[in-house]
Amino acid sequence: MSAQVRKPMxxxxxxxxxxxxxxxxxxxxxxxxxxxxxxxxxxHCIHEWDITGTFTPVDAxxx
Numbered sequence: 001m002s003a004q005v006r007k008p009m010x011x012x013x014x015x016x017x018x019x020x021x022x023x024x025x026x027x028x029x030x031x032x033x034x035x036x037x038x039x040x041x042x043x044h045c046i047h048e049w050d051i052t053g054t055f056t057p058v059d060a061x062x063x
Contacts, residue, residue: 004059014048016041 009022010032018041019032032039041047 008055011049013041016045
């Protein structure tokens with residue numbers, strides 16, 4: 001059995017709701033848009049990303 005490590009493609013701050021998506025071309029996080037409006041959240045927030053929630057970075061696969 002081998003394991004694959006995955007990276008998240010989107011994240012949302014648990015404290016203020018700021019949304020970001022990973023941009024492969026820029027290799028950086030970009031503010032998400034909902035109906036054309038940026039999901040900036042609170043500009044003074046220290047953003048708490050949900051790193052242990054539903055996203056699992058290690059995906060065990062059978063060889």
